[in-house]
Amino acid sequence: MKIGVAMFCTDYAISPTDLAGALEDRGFESMWFPEHSHIPLSRDSAWPKGGELPKRYYDVMDPFVVMGAAAAVTTTLKIGSGICLVPQRDVIQTAKQVATIDQISKGRFLFGIGTGWNADEMANHGVAFKTRHKVMREKIEAMRMIWTEAKPEYHGDFVNFDPMMTWPKPIQDPLPVVVGGEFPYGARRALAYGDVWMPHAQRPAYSLVEKIPEFREMEKAAGRSIPITAFGAEHDPDAWAAYEDAGVERLVISADSETADDLLPKLDAWAKKI
Numbered sequence: 001m002k003i004g005v006a007m008f009c010t011d012y013a014i015s016p017t018d019l020a021g022a023l024e025d026r027g028f029e030s031m032w033f034p035e036h037s038h039i040p041l042s043r044d045s046a047w048p049k050g051g052e053l054p055k056r057y058y059d060v061m062d063p064f065v066v067m068g069a070a071a072a073v074t075t076t077l078k079i080g081s082g083i084c085l086v087p088q089r090d091v092i093q094t095a096k097q098v099a100t101i102d103q104i105s106k107g108r109f110l111f112g113i114g115t116g117w118n119a120d121e122m123a124n125h126g127v128a129f130k131t132r133h134k135v136m137r138e139k140i141e142a143m144r145m146i147w148t149e150a151k152p153e154y155h156g157d158f159v160n161f162d163p164m165m166t167w168p169k170p171i172q173d174p175l176p177v178v179v180g181g182e183f184p185y186g187a188r189r190a191l192a193y194g195d196v197w198m199p200h201a202q203r204p205a206y207s208l209v210e211k212i213p214e215f216r217e218m219e220k221a222a223g224r225s226i227p228i229t230a231f232g233a234e235h236d237p238d239a240w241a242a243y244e245d246a247g248v249e250r251l252v253i254s255a256d257s258e259t260a261d262d263l264l265p266k267l268d269a270w271a272k273k274i
Contacts, residue, residue: 001243001272002250004030005267006082006231008056009066013257014264015059021072022264024077026271031070032082032112032231032252033063040120046115050204056257064097071105080110082252083180083198084229087115087132088125091139092166094148099170107171112198113140113181133185134158137193140177142232147175178229183211184218191222201230201243201251212246235266237273 006021009016016033023031039058047053051172061082071079079101086094102109115136116122119129128137138156145152147170153163179194180186190197197215201208208230219225227249233240235253243251253270254262 001240001248002029003240003270004028004032004078004080004229004250005255005270006032006034006252007255007263008034008060008091008257009063010056010059010061010257012059012259014260016066016070017073019263020074020077020079022267023258024074026267027274028267028271029250030078030080030110030252032080032110033067033070034060034082034119035063035085036060036121037088039118040124040125042120045118045120056095059216059257064101067101068104068108071101071108074105074108076108078108078110079105080112080178080252082112083114083116084112085116085121086113086139087127087135088122089139091142092146092161092164094139095143096166096168098143098175099147099168101176102170103168105227109170109172110176110178111197112178112180114186131158133189137189140193144174144177148173169174180231181209181217187212187215187218190226191218191224194226196227196229196249198229198231198252201233206249209242209246212248235270237270240273 005028020031036057067079098111115132122129130212135158138159142154142159145154151163176195178196178198180198181189182199187197199208229250230243230248231252232254233251
């Protein structure tokens with residue numbers, strides 16, 4: 001089972017380049033970069049985990065900038081968006097950014113995507129919360145055309161463009177699209193058009209391991225099987241074996257936005273269990 005680490009990159013935490021190097025040196029498989037463009041002060045959308053929204057959500061750096069930096073200072077570490085808020089992004093520009101990161105990393109990019117939870121944030125980008133799932137699917141379909149066709153075009157309800165030319169194309173073909181989202185709806189989206197399903201390891205109503213047998217039945221109904229990446233896994237390595245036994249391909253540990261002095265000893269402890 002592969003082990004990755006996610007962290008909200010901020011100006012008061014270990015730098016993304018230093019963290020990327022530390023992860024690669026310690027044998028971690030991947031580094032994941034969350035995204036929020038901003039947090040509206042209206043705060044009408046409740047944080048899914050409940051309570052006050054942590055400060056790092058307001059402070060997180062642009063993921064594509066820091067992913068490029070992390071890719072440039074590593075050679076084996078996979079670089080993942082965890083997650084990219086596709087509905088509120090420009091589809092053509094994001095397709096180019098994804099392809100560029102895959103080129104810089106020499107084919108090490110994992111495109112983690114999600115529809116998001118913050119309706120206020122999406123509204124500022126001109127996206128209606130109730131249609132975000134349809135918007136994301138169209139944008140992913142359109143991006144796949146941009147990545148693979150010489151003169152792509154797309155005509156949908158939310159995405160529409162005539163034939164164009166745009167390079168570079170990603171090195172990976174296909175470039176893996178890792179679909180975030182909870183059970184059962186996120187799982188259905190992943191099976192419909194994703195290459196990996198990435199739910200949270202723990203939710204208030206259930207734990208992922210409990211739902212994997214039902215997901216396997218969904219795979220049978222869909223006629224396809226995809227790997228599972230469990231996001232936000234327990235920091236206690238003794239809990240990891242249950243995921244491996246359940247067939248989870250990858251665990252992602254969510255690290256706090258801490259300084260190197262605080263975070264590196266934790267990485268050392270986790271690395272001993274890889």
